[in-house]
Amino acid sequence: MMLHDVSWPNDEDLRRGLVTWLDTLPGASWLTVPGQDSNRHRVVVTLLHGNEPSGVKALWHFVQNPPECAVTTHFCLANVKAARYDKPFTTRHFDDKPDMNRCFGKTGEDDSYGVAAEIMARITDLKPEAVVDLHNTSGSSPSFSVSIVDDEKHQQIASLFTERMLCTSVRLGALMEQTTDQSPIVTVECGGAADHAAHEVAQNGLHHFLTAENIFVNHGDFRPLDLLYHPVRVQLKKGLELCYHDRKVDDADLTLPLDIDRHNFGCMAADSMIGWLGEKGLDAMITNDGGGGHPIYALFYEHDGELRLKHASKLFMITTKHHIALSDCLFYMVVD
Ligand SMILES: [Zn+2]
Numbered sequence: 001m002m003l004h005d006v007s008w009p010n011d012e013d014l015r016r017g018l019v020t021w022l023d024t025l026p027g028a029s030w031l032t033v034p035g036q037d038s039n040r041h042r043v044v045v046t047l048l049h050g051n052e053p054s055g056v057k058a059l060w061h062f063v064q065n066p067p068e069c070a071v072t073t074h075f076c077l078a079n080v081k082a083a084r085y086d087k088p089f090t091t092r093h094f095d096d097k098p099d100m101n102r103c104f105g106k107t108g109e110d111d112s113y114g115v116a117a118e119i120m121a122r123i124t125d126l127k128p129e130a131v132v133d134l135h136n137t138s139g140s141s142p143s144f145s146v147s148i149v150d151d152e153k154h155q156q157i158a159s160l161f162t163e164r165m166l167c168t169s170v171r172l173g174a175l176m177e178q179t180t181d182q183s184p185i186v187t188v189e190c191g192g193a194a195d196h197a198a199h200e201v202a203q204n205g206l207h208h209f210l211t212a213e214n215i216f217v218n219h220g221d222f223r224p225l226d227l228l229y230h231p232v233r234v235q236l237k238k239g240l241e242l243c244y245h246d247r248k249v250d251d252a253d254l255t256l257p258l259d260i261d262r263h264n265f266g267c268m269a270a271d272s273m274i275g276w277l278g279e280k281g282l283d284a285m286i287t288n289d290g291g292g293g294h295p296i297y298a299l300f301y302e303h304d305g306e307l308r309l310k311h312a313s314k315l316f317m318i319t320t321k322h323h324i325a326l327s328d329c330l331f332y333m334v335v336d
Pocket of ligand 1: 049052101135
C-alpha cells in the first residue's frame with residue numbers, strides 16, 4: 001500500500017497550519033468526506049506535482065469552512081513528500097524519481113508508478129461521476145483546463161473552474177488520459193503557483209464541484225469554453241543549452257526573454273519574435289502534437305538569428321524555470 005487513508009484534519013491540525021499537517025501525513029494520502037448522497041462519488045486529486053499548491057490550499061480553506069458536500073467526496077494528495085521537502089511547495093518531484101503525472105497507465109520500478117496505479121484502482125472501484133486534478137503552471141498564467149475528450153461532460157467539469165479548455169492528443173502518462181465516459185477526468189491548471197488568483201480559481205471551482213447537486217446541468221455559472229485543439233508541445237533537444245536573458249547569449253542553443261511568460265494565452269501575430277537561436281538554428285528544437293504533425297519548420301522560422309512565428313499563434317504553459325523547461329517542455333502552442 002502506497003496510498004494511505006487519513007482522517008480529516010482536526011482542530012489541533014488547523015491551529016498548527018497546513019504545512020505542519022502535511023508533515024504528519026504518511027505519504028500519498030486519501031481523505032473521504034461524506035456527502036448528502038452517499039451512493040455517488042467525486043474525486044479531487046492534487047499535489048501530483050509538489051510545487052503546485054493551489055489545490056491543497058483550497059482543501060485547507062474547506063477544512064476551515066466545511067462545505068455541504070453533495071455526494072461522497074474524496075481528496076487525494078499525491079506527492080506529499082515532494083511538497084513538504086525543503087522549502088514547502090518548491091519541489092515538483094525528487095530528482096531521482098519520475099514526474100508522478102507521467103506515471104499513469106505505465107509500469108516502472110519506482111514507487112511513483114505504484115501510487116499512480118493505486119489512485120487508478122480507487123477511481124475504477126468507486127466509479128466517481130467526476131474527477132478533477134488540480135495543478136498550477138510554473139510561469140504566471142491565466143487558468144485553463146486540459147482534456148483528451150471534448151464532450152459535454154468534460155466541458156461541464158472544466159467550466160466550474162475556468163473559461164478555457166485544451167483538447168490534447170499528446171500522451172505523456174497524465175492522470176486525465178485515463179478518463180472514461182463513466183468517470184470523466186479533467187486537469188485544471190489554476191494559474192501560476194505564485195499567483196494569488198490561482199488559489200481563488202481552485203477555491204471557487206472546488207466550491208461548485210463539492211456542493212452542486214448535479215454538475216452536468218447548465219448551471220447559472222456555466223460559461224461557454226474557449227476550446228483550443230491539438231496543442232503542440234515544444235522542447236529543446238536533449239543536452240542543448242537554454243538561457244533566459246534580455247538579449248542573445250553566445251553559445252546558447254536557445255535564448256528566451258526573461259519575461260516570455262507574459263505571452264501566456266495572448267494572441268501573437270505572425271512574425272513575432274520568440275527568442276534567439278544558436279548555431280544549430282531551428283534544429284535545436286523539436287515538437288510533439290501526439291500525431292506526428294506540426295514539425296518545427298511548419299511553426300517557426302529563423303531570421304537573423306531570431307526565432308520567429310510563422311503564423312499567428314497562442315503560446316501557453318510557458319515556463320521561465322530553466323530545469324522545468326528542459327525536463328518538461330519550453331511551452332505549448334496552437335496556431336490560430
Ligand atoms: Zn502540474
